[in-house]
Structures are given as structure tokens and as C-alpha cells.
Amino acid sequence: MSKKQSDYIITRNQNSYEVVIGLEVHAQVLSDSKLFSSSPTKFGAEPNTQVSLVDAAFPGMLPVINEFCIKQAVKTGVGLNAKINKRSIFDRKNYFYADLPQGYQISQYKDPIVGEGSVVLDLVAGEKTIGIERLHLEQDAGKSIHDIDPQNTLVDLNRSGVALMEIVSKPDLRSPDEVNAYIKKLRSIMRYLGTCDGNMQEGSLRADVNVSVRKKGEKKFGTRCEIKNVNSIKFMQMAIEYEANRQVDVIEEGGSIDQETRLFDTKKNETRSMRSKEDAHDYRYFPDPDLLPLEISDDFINNIKKSIPELPDEKKKRFIEKFNLSAYEANILISDIETSKYFEEVIKSSDVKLSTNWITGELFALLNDKNLEISKSPISAKNLSKLINLIKDGTISGKIAKSVFEIMATGDKNPIDIVKEKGLKQQSDPKELEKLIDKVINGNPDKVKEYKSGKEKLFGFFVGQAMKASGGKANPQLINDILKNKLK
Ligand code: ADP
Ligand code: MG
Numbered sequence: 001m002s003k004k005q006s007d008y009i010i011t012r013n014q015n016s017y018e019v020v021i022g023l024e025v026h027a028q029v030l031s032d033s034k035l036f037s038s039s040p041t042k043f044g045a046e047p048n049t050q051v052s053l054v055d056a057a058f059p060g061m062l063p064v065i066n067e068f069c070i071k072q073a074v075k076t077g078v079g080l081n082a083k084i085n086k087r088s089i090f091d092r093k094n095y096f097y098a099d100l101p102q103g104y105q106i107s108q109y110k111d112p113i114v115g116e117g118s119v120v121l122d123l124v125a126g127e128k129t130i131g132i133e134r135l136h137l138e139q140d141a142g143k144s145i146h147d148i149d150p151q152n153t154l155v156d157l158n159r160s161g162v163a164l165m166e167i168v169s170k171p172d173l174r175s176p177d178e179v180n181a182y183i184k185k186l187r188s189i190m191r192y193l194g195t196c197d198g199n200m201q202e203g204s205l206r207a208d209v210n211v212s213v214r215k216k217g218e219k220k221f222g223t224r225c226e227i228k229n230v231n232s233i234k235f236m237q238m239a240i241e242y243e244a245n246r247q248v249d250v251i252e253e254g255g256s257i258d259q260e261t262r263l264f265d266t267k268k269n270e271t272r273s274m275r276s277k278e279d280a281h282d283y284r285y286f287p288d289p290d291l292l293p294l295e296i297s298d299d300f301i302n303n304i305k306k307s308i309p310e311l312p313d314e315k316k317k318r319f320i321e322k323f324n325l326s327a328y329e330a331n332i333l334i335s336d337i338e339t340s341k342y343f344e345e346v347i348k349s350s351d352v353k354l355s356t357n358w359i360t361g362e363l364f365a366l367l368n369d370k371n372l373e374i375s376k377s378p379i380s381a382k383n384l385s386k387l388i389n390l391i392k393d394g395t396i397s398g399k400i401a402k403s404v405f406e407i408m409a410t411g412d413k414n415p416i417d418i419v420k421e422k423g424l425k426q427q428s429d430p431k432e433l434e435k436l437i438d439k440v441i442n443g444n445p446d447k448v449k450e451y452k453s454g455k456e457k458l459f460g461f462f463v464g465q466a467m468k469a470s471g472g473k474a475n476p477q478l479i480n481d482i483l484k485n486k487l488k
Contacts, residue, residue, distance in 0.1 A: 019244040020212045020221055021179055022171035025186060026164045027196040028140070028204040029072045035139050035163035036063030036106065043202045047145075047156035055161040057101035062290050069163040070294065072195040073113050073137050074304050076165055079189045079311055080132050082117025084301050088136075090291045093283045099142035099155050107166075109285045112136035113294065119169075119189070120313055121181040122331050130182055131170030140164050165196070171210065171221060176237035183207070183233050184335065188312050192337045206231045211243045213251070222247070223257040227264050227271055239264040243271050315340055323352045332360055338375045345381035350388040358388055362405055379408050387415040395419065396426050397476055428475040430482065433466075436474065437482050440465045451487060459483070 034041060037054035054061045077084050089111040092104040114135035121128045142157040167186065173179050187198035187205060198205050206229055212222035225243060230236045242264075247257050259277040264270075287293075310318070312334045319330040319340075333343045333356070346355045363384065367374060387404060390396045396404065396419055404415050404424065419425055427433060440462060441448055451458040466479045 016216055017213050017244075017248050018216050018218075019174065019240065020171050020214060020224075021173035021175075021240060022210040022224070023167075023169045023173065023179065023182065024208040024210070024226075025167040025169075025183070026140075026206045026208075027076075027167060027186075027190060027198070029069050029137075029163035029165055030194060030196055031066065031069050031072060031163055033066055033068075034161040035066055035069050035137065037161055038066075039161065041162050043199075043204075045158055047154075047158060049158065051157040051160065055101075055157055057103075063106065063288075065291065065294070066163065069137065070113070070296065071304060072163075073135065073165055074296070074301060075193050075308065076167075076190060076195045077114035077117065077135055078305055078308055079193045079195075080114070080117035080119060080135065080167070082132055082135065083115035084296075085111065085113055085115055086296050086298075086301070087111065088113040088294045090137075090288045090294065091285045092288045093138075093285055095283060097141065097144075098153060099144045099157070099160070101142070101157065101160065105139055105141065106288055106291070107138035108136035109280070111293075119182065119185055121178060121185055122316075122327075123178065123181055128178070130172045130178075133168040133170050135165055135167045138164050138166055171212075171224075176240045179209075179236055179240060180233050183236070185312070188335055188337070192309060192311050200232055203231060207236060209236055209239055209243075211240055211247070212257070213244050213247045222251075223259050225257065225260055225262050225271070226277060227262050228274065230264055235264060235266055238266075238269055239271055242269060246271065323347070323356075325352075325356060329356055329360065336374065338373065342374050342377070342381050346385045346388070348385070350385040351392050354388045354392060355385070358384060358405075362402065366405075366409055378410070378412055379405070380412050383408060383412055383414060390415055390419060394426060394428060394475060396424055397472075399476075400424050400426065400472060424473060426475050427470050427473045428478060430478060433470075433474055433478055433482055436469050437462075437466050437479070437486060440469060441486060448487070459487070462487070 028041075029035070031041060033039060034052075034055065037052040039050045039052045039055055042050065054063060074084055088108055090106050091109040093107045093109070094104040096103060112134045116134070117132035119130050119132060121130060140159045140162040142155050142160040145154040145156060148154055169182070173182060183205070187196075190196040191198050196204060200206070209227040209230055210224045211227065212224040214220065214222040225247070227239045227243060230239055243262070250257060261274045261277050262271040263274045265272060315334045316327075316330045319325050319333060320327060325333070332339075334340050339359075343355065343359055346359065363374075363377065363379065366379070367377060370378070372378070387401055387408065390404075391398055391401050404418050407413060407418050407422075408415055444462075444465070447458055447461060451462075462483050463476070463479055466483065467474055467476065
């Protein structure tokens with residue numbers, strides 16, 4: 001959840017129009033092998049090195065369903081609070097393309113494995129539930145490469161046959177901000193479940209974005225355009241903004257929207273027509289005769305349900321109730337499963353409030369700065385916990401802790417050792433501090449006079465001088481107390 005509203009807005013006639021968005025998210029199933037073959041699915045392998053005869057569609061090859069991928073889809077369905085269909089059917093979706101050697105994609109059409117469900121978004125304005133229409137399994141196609149050879153298009157079939165879950169939302173989204181929250185929530189749920197790594201740079205999560213506009217208060221939806229295959233949240237938001245404004249302009253000029261498939265040009269920041277929208281009948285769907293209807297038992301489903309870990313919404317609730325966090329803090333800490341694990345590890349032996357502040361403050365800033373995921377954090381949860389305990393028990397001040405933290409960031413050193421080696425232990429002996437303060441007071445008789453005659457602001461000056469004299473190591477609370485006493 002971001003606290004600030006995004007910059008993406010419908011600029012044209014924003015008071016009289018509303019944008020309506022529905023997403024078809026393609027999420028790559030986290031699986032070592034493909035949906036119907038045993039080829040590996042590693043990202044970044046040499047082109048055409050992960051291709052079996054099935055994936056290359058040699059004549060006579062038969063698909064064999066990968067049970068693990070079925071489990072992953074059901075698991076995701078459970079995470080989306082969705083109906084699991086015990087009987088589903090694999091269909092052939094026929095179309096011709098160079099990177100589709102079969103001449104059809106095996107997908108699910110009328111009988112998907114997962115039916116209706118829902119996802120809850122945490123928006124600035126509160127919670128909003130987005131309907132899920134369905135989740136079906138399908139094969140990915142290969143990849144056409146146009147920019148290596150000037151004359152020819154090259155084809156890499158490594159992706160051919162990789163299992164995808166297509167998650168279709170209802171047209172419930174109303175702004176680029178909501179789309180941002182929706183994708184993040186979906187990704188978070190799948191990462192908790194371990195069913196999709198959600199890595200958008202590697203294409204594990206992409207979406208077709210359906211956009212229409214309508215006059216506010218209008219009941220009927222407008223005609224939608226579908227923007228194909230957008231692979232980052234930022235591009236989705238930019239594409240929606242452009243497309244909504246374009247549609248409003250067309251309507252305001254007296255025209256009407258043609259239902260079509262469009263492409264988002266990320267360099268020009270505009271959508272362009274690719275083709276008029278294909279209808280289902282254009283694909284000549286029919287059940288794949290090589291695959292029997294898929295039937296799963298109650299036991300199969302129940303075993304999966306038992307294996308579901310605590311999901312983001314439950315975790316958020318628990319964090320708020322058990323640890324007394326604000327909804328805002330809880331959201332930050334649960335959004336990513338690795339962050340929540342780190343947090344729970346730290347608070348095993350440390351103060352919750354301090355831990356929350358240090359993780360969402362210093363640690364996030366450090367990770368951001370180094371562009372690192374929390375799983376690669378240069379400071380382990382154990383060591384951060386030790387640092388927090390040093391602050392809590394008064395061994396070091398918060399200020400000193402920041403410099404210890406900086407040293408820790410260079411190589412996960414134990415903060416206890418750092419404090420010892422550098423002699424950073426807080427000075428908490430009242431006698432020592434008193435000596436120090438006497439020196440400050442005796443050295444500044446003019447300031448003392450001014451203070452006593454009412455210039456109370458000068459108190460900060462004395463604290464500063466005393467802290468400085470101690471090399472920043474004095475216990476600030478004690479300094480305050482002693483000073484107050486002496487200057488009375
Ligand atoms: P298709 O395969 O033809 O694209 P799907 O049912 O797979 O059809 O997906 C349709 C998507 O378009 C869904 O996400 C749905 O919410 C969305 N959608 C449907 N009607 C509209 C509309 N008028 N405006 C925006 N999105 C819409
Ligand atoms: Mg579509």
C-alpha cells in the first residue's frame with residue numbers, strides 16, 4: 001500500500017467519466033518441468049536447450065499431464081478463495097504463429113480448473129474486494145526474436161509448453177492505483193503459496209489489460225479494448241491512462257469505440273491497434289482428444305488445503321492483534337513473505353516497536369539503496385535483533401546504533417563485537433556524566449546566566465555540548481536529568 005496517490009489519472013473530463021478495468025494475468029507456474037512434458041523450465045538457458053519432442057510438436061508426440069502443476073493451480077485457487085472444479089477440460093485453442101509449433105495452444109475454455117473467487121485490496125481509502133472470474137491452466141508459446149537477424153525472425157522454444165495460470169478478474173478495477181494494488185496482492189499471495197515467483201522482469205507475471213470508459217452513473221459498461229501482454233505495473237498504469245483518455249476523446253468527438261486488441265508502445269507511451277478483437281469462435285476451441293477430462297478427488301483438494309500456509313490477509317490480522325501494529329505497519333511487513341519472515345525472526349528476541357521501526361526505517365532504506373531483496377540483506381535478522389537489544393537495554397543510544405548499523409551493513413558483523421571494539425558503550429555512570437556536565441557549565445558562564453534569566457531554548461545547547469564532550473556516547477536521558485537539576 002502506498003500512502004500517496006499515484007500520478008496516473010484520467011485527465012480528460014475526469015469528473016464525468018469513469019474507467020473500468022479487468023485483467024487477465026498470466027502467471028508462470030513455479031515448477032521444474034513443463035505442463036505436458038518433462039523439459040526443464042530454468043530462466044535464461046541457451047535458446048532451444050529446454051525443448052523436448054513434445055514441446056517442438058513432433059508428429060505422434062503425446063502430452064502427459066504434470067500432476068505438480070495441477071496441484072499448484074489448485075493451491076492458487078484456494079489462495080484466491082475460489083471454487084475448485086473437480087472436473088475440468090483441456091481444449092485446443094487453434095491459431096497459427098511461428099512460435100507455436102503445434103498450431104494450437106492447449107488451454108482450458110468452458111471448464112476451467114478454478115472458478116469464481118476474490119481478492120481483497122488494501123487501498124488508501126480502505127479495503128476493496130475484487131472478483132475473480134476464473135483461473136485456468138494453459139501452455140506458454142515459444143518466443144519470436146526479431147532483433148538479432150536483420151532478415152529473419154528467430155524462434156526460441158524454451159518457453160514452449162511452460163505451464164501458465166491465467167487468472168481472469170471481473171471488471172471490478174476502477175483506477176491505475178487499484179491495478180497496482182491488485183497485481184501486488186496477487187503476486188504476494190502466489191509467493192506465499194510458492195506457486196509463482198512473480199518475477200516480472202523474467203516474464204513470470206504478465207497481463208492483458210482490458211479497458212473501457214463510461215459516463216459516471218451509467219450502469220452499462222462501455223466497449224473494451226484489450227492491451228496485450230504488458231509486463232510491468234508501471235507500464236500497465238501508463239497504458240490504462242493513455243487508453244482511457246484516448247477512449248474519452250473518441251466518445252467526446254462523437255465517435256464510438258471498436259472492440260480491438262491493442263499494443264502498448266513503451267517508448268512512445270501510447271497504445272496502437274493490433275487487430276480487431278478476435279472472438280472465441282475464431283479459435284475453433286475443441287476438447288483436446290489427446291487428454292482425458294481432468295478429474296480430481298476431494299482427498300486431493302483437501303490435502304492441498306491442509307498444506308496452505310498462513311496467507312497475507314490472516315497474517316496481517318495476526319500482526320495487528322498480537323503485536324499491536326497499525327494497519328499501515330502490518331501491510332508493509334506482510335506484503336512480501338520474506339519481509340514477514342525476517343520480522344518474525346527479529347522479534348523472537350527483541351522489542352516489537354523498535355524492531356518495526358528499524359526494519360521499515362533503516363533496513364528498508366539500506367536495501368533500497370543497494371537495490372537488494374530482504375532475503376539478500378547484508379544484515380541478518382539475528383544481528384539486527386542484537387542491535388535492537390543493545391538499544392533497549394541502554395548499552396548504546398539510538399544515535400550510536402545508527403553508526404553501528406552502518407558498520408554492520410558492510411558485512412553482517414555482530415553488533416556486540418563492534419560496540420566492544422570501537423568502545424561505543426553508552427556512558428551511563430552518573431558520576432562521570434556529572435563531571436562532564438560541570439565542565440560544560442563552568443565553561444559557559446554567559447550562557448548559564450542567559451538561561452537562568454529565561455532563555456530556556458538554551459537547554460538544547462547544553463545537552464549538545466555535553467553529548468559532544470562525551471563523543472556522542474553519553475546516555476541522553478541521564479544528561480537531560482542531570483542538566484535540569486544543575487541548572488535549576
Ligand atoms: P477474452 O478471452 O475475450 O479476453 P476473458 O473472459 O478471458 O475474455 O477476459 C475478459 C476480461 O475483460 C476480464 O478480465 C473482464 O473482467 C474484462 N472485461 C469484460 N468486460 C469489460 C469492460 N466492459 N471493460 C473493461 N474490462 C472488461
Ligand atoms: Mg483476453
